[in-house]
Each structure stands twice: as C-alpha cells, then as structure tokens.
Amino acid sequence: MMRVDDLPPTFTTDQARALGVHPRELYAWRDDEAVLELSRGVFRRADAPPASLPDVLAVSLRAPRAIVCCVSAAAIHAITDELPSAVQIAVPRSGHSPAIDFPPTTVLRFADAGFELGLSSVEAAPGESVRVYDAARTVVDLIRLRHRFGESVAYAALQRYLSGPQSRPAQLLKYADALGAFGPVRAALDVAVSR
Incomplete structure (x- = not known):
C-alpha cells in the first residue's frame, strides 16, 4: 500500500x-x-519543506510547458518591487493555452520562434525547479510589452538589471534583436546608461 x-x-x-x-x-x-x-x-x-514560490510551483505543474514571464519573472529575479496579482506564464502561440483559476494566472502567447530564448530555471521549493525566463529576457519582454505592464515597470526593471552584478547589456540587445524589439530596447538602454 x-x-x-x-x-x-x-x-x-x-x-x-x-x-x-x-x-x-x-x-x-x-x-x-x-x-x-x-x-x-x-x-x-504537509511534511515537505516550505516552498518559496508555491503559486509558481503549482502553476508549473498544471502547465509544464509554460515559462514564468514578465512581472512574475521580474519579481523572481528581484528587478521589480511590483507584486503581481497573478502568476504570469508564457505559452507558445501554436500550443494549448491552459485555463487555471487558482492560483490566479495570466497566460501570454509568445511566438514559437523565440519561445525558449532566455529560458532558465529557479528553485521554487527545495529540489524542485520551475521554468522561468532569465533576467535579461524578462527586461526585454517588459520593454516590448510596456503598453500592457507600464513604462515605469519596464524602465525600473531595466535600471535594476543594469545595476546588478549579472548585468550584460549586450545580451539585452541580442534578445531584443531576436524578438523584434531592438529599437525600443536600444533607446531605453541609451537613456539608462547616460544617467
């Protein structure tokens, strides 16, 4: 038994x-x-060690192909002070869009071609990892989707990313070029580094 x-x-x-x-x-x-x-x-x-990201862990098991993105990923990478009201996940445009009521989840559909660009993982509970976009990809996504999440969120994330020890401006431009957002990311980067 x-x-x-x-x-x-x-x-x-x-x-x-x-x-x-x-x-x-x-x-x-x-x-x-x-x-x-x-x-x-x-x-x-109940006897398992506490999960540091229980909502993200639950969503990742419900949608194993999805990738944590945007403000949720920015919060994980500590490049925003925003607290997302829902776990934001990306799924391929050609794939299935999961319907998850709890925990609250927002599903974004990203192009298949660059879907796994910047894919990394984070430990949501001891020994349990979830798929998440790395910090550079997250910044690029926030800038290219600034109409949805707000310019202040995008530019604050860029500033925090650039001031961090893992800052790689060239990686931002590489991702931006691959995702069709080179112009806005380059302009934001020029302003950020001129301050």
Missing part, C-alpha cells in the same frame, strides 16, 4: 495514480491534511 511519504514533495493527481494511489485515498489524505491542495489536481505533502 502506498504511503504519503512515498510520494514526491509536490505531485499531481496523475502522478499519484501512476504510483498506484486511488483518488479516494488521495482525497482522504487531503481531508486529513496529510497533503495540501495547491491547485486543482496539484498537491504538496
């Missing part, structure tokens, strides 16, 4: 079923608070 501690720290209903857990048993564990339901069909063992 499968025990709760035989499961990974965070898991889906499908993963539990593949390991031989009957749904009735899974929901009994939830009712007994041996597991916590992070999102529909995503659970975390």
Whole structure:
C-alpha cells in the first residue's frame, strides 16, 4: 500500500495514480491534511519543506510547458518591487493555452520562434525547479510589452538589471534583436546608461 511519504514533495493527481494511489485515498489524505491542495489536481505533502514560490510551483505543474514571464519573472529575479496579482506564464502561440483559476494566472502567447530564448530555471521549493525566463529576457519582454505592464515597470526593471552584478547589456540587445524589439530596447538602454 502506498504511503504519503512515498510520494514526491509536490505531485499531481496523475502522478499519484501512476504510483498506484486511488483518488479516494488521495482525497482522504487531503481531508486529513496529510497533503495540501495547491491547485486543482496539484498537491504538496504537509511534511515537505516550505516552498518559496508555491503559486509558481503549482502553476508549473498544471502547465509544464509554460515559462514564468514578465512581472512574475521580474519579481523572481528581484528587478521589480511590483507584486503581481497573478502568476504570469508564457505559452507558445501554436500550443494549448491552459485555463487555471487558482492560483490566479495570466497566460501570454509568445511566438514559437523565440519561445525558449532566455529560458532558465529557479528553485521554487527545495529540489524542485520551475521554468522561468532569465533576467535579461524578462527586461526585454517588459520593454516590448510596456503598453500592457507600464513604462515605469519596464524602465525600473531595466535600471535594476543594469545595476546588478549579472548585468550584460549586450545580451539585452541580442534578445531584443531576436524578438523584434531592438529599437525600443536600444533607446531605453541609451537613456539608462547616460544617467
């Protein structure tokens, strides 16, 4: 018989079923608070170490091909003070767009050609990583989508990125060129470095 501690720290209903857990048993564990339901069909063992990004972890298990982006990624990389009201994820334009009610999630559709450009990962819980755009790609996305997220958010993220130890202005321009945003990123970079 499968025990709760035989499961990974965070898991889906499908993963539990593949390991031989009957749904009735899974929901009994939830009712007994041996597991916590992070999102529909995503659970975390109550004895697991705390997750630093539980909402991001839950969304990544619901949409494993998605990549955390924009303000959510900027918050992860500490290049914004904004607190996103929803986890922002990117999916390929040609792919399936997940419908996730909880945690609140905003889905953005990005072109397939540059979809994985700047892909990195971050540990959302001990030993559990999620896909996220790196800081340079995040800055470029915020600038090219400044009409959606606000110019102040985009330019503040650029300033923080440039003042950080991992700053690579050439990487910003490389990503901007590949994503069709070279002009706006170059102009913002020129203003930022002239201050």
